[in-house]
Amino acid sequence: MRDHDHFFSVVNAVCKVEVRRDDATTPKTIIVSAEDIPAVCSLLQSDPSCYFDMLSCVTGLDNGLDAGTMEVVYNLYSIPFNAHLMIRTTVPRDNPELPSVSGVYKTAEWHEREVFDLYGIRFTGHPDLRRILLPADWEGYPLRKDYKHQEYYRGVRVEY
């Protein structure tokens, strides 16, 4: 009953844009469009047949210059049903922006700040979107595939 097909149909009902699935990953994935992410998360959290009450991890991904896209992966977990779900979305590389889920899961606040810090993906509606791990005046986003670090930071050579 509470398998991937069920989650897929629940998510499919709320999304405006077509939803796809990817069963090759562990745990299985639902691919949704960026603007549907908060609605999907809020439904998955509140729906009594899913009840994904914990957001384990938010991961940013850069597919490189050739693909021209970046991805954000959400790992959800349901404590009462012991069910896992991965939600994946793609954003364009030149204007990476998607709505924040920190209104649904408080834990997303810091995770999204980390993704913003290392990838430069902006989360609209985030209460406090600042750099978290790097200094505020650091240049560039280090985990992007085309990242070139600055030569000097406050007189210290960055190259080791």
Add this chain to the structure above:
Amino acid sequence: MPTDRVQYQFKEDNLLQSEPNSLKTEELKAEEMIMNLGPQHPSTHGVLRLEVLMEGEIVNKVVPHIGYLHRCFEKHAENLPFNQIIPFVDRCDYVTSMNNEHIFAMGVERMLGIEKQIPKRVEYIRVLVSELNRIASHLIAIGAYGMDMGSFTPFFWIMRDREHILRLLEWASGARLLYNYIWVGGLYYDVPIGFEERCREFVRYFRPKLKELEVVLVENKIFIERTANVGVLPLDLAINCGVTGPMLRASGLRFDLRKVDGYSVYPELEFSVPIGEGKMGKTGDCWDRTWVRLEEIYQSLHLVEQCIDHLEGNHKRTREFDPQAMVPKKIRPPKQDLYVRGEMPKGELGFFFRADGKSDVPLRCKCRSASFVNLSVLPEIAKGVLVADLIAILGSIDIVLGEVDR
């Protein structure tokens, strides 16, 4: 004008530019002031900086600033083969390296599809060293917390007893803290001859010492009055903030990934999961967190004994046993995304991998660390407390900044 000779260009406003305050002085109310706590302060357990908005003794808001110990783990991991990432995983949480290695190795094995083929003896040794390291981590948590609360002697006791564990692990792996002992597919080496006997000896020696720690520190009246009813974390907030590990269990949920996921040989071992019951105050207060950690040490000792029984019984050391037998010559997982998680002493340690199937290095290796997420709950539970209680709450979260900043 940067030159190679100048190590650091000092300017008075450097800190304000690199880590600007998020609170504005213009917006303060009449009695409020901004206080800076850390990054160099012993009660922040490392290099954590807290920006505290205070009204007299009352804390109105806390803004943590982290990243002073950022070592680019994820950037390094994208440039290294899987087996060479393990030393970096050690350095994530440098007091529980074995647990980190265990979970990382498990994830890569799951990607390769050899998780079920690992010899049982290897798995028992992994669990044995992980549980020993879990005891060491919880000892640090309790002892350092005791020192935060003004009790100095137990810190020396736990350091003495932790040293016994470190000596054991050094004997097995050659290093005191950063082991690189658990490899993908096996172990660096079998445990040395006589290791089981010494572990038994340690457990025999340590049980009464732990009781002593319990009586002198955890059940101490001063300690209880400092920690009971302080920093109460309600269960719904804990789950919404993604808090895991002893903090979540102290809030009253019996949730331990060793039981829930049943990875490695944990299903074959017998242990119970202690939860906070609000014995001294409300469920989920600072005292409950310390108590859960203490009870977990007892459970870990029980697990260590069971592992030794297995290592001396069904899965004895033989001349033919090779702990590196299953170690792959080339670690090249097929193309996939995988999220793996496991219980380390602070909570859920997760790794997100993306392998492309063409190279030996991961395209992406994200580390979801427990301390990072657990620390993010601090601004929620530290509203309206006293400054002294803020230190109590921070200590009870048990953060290791190496893992927060990675």
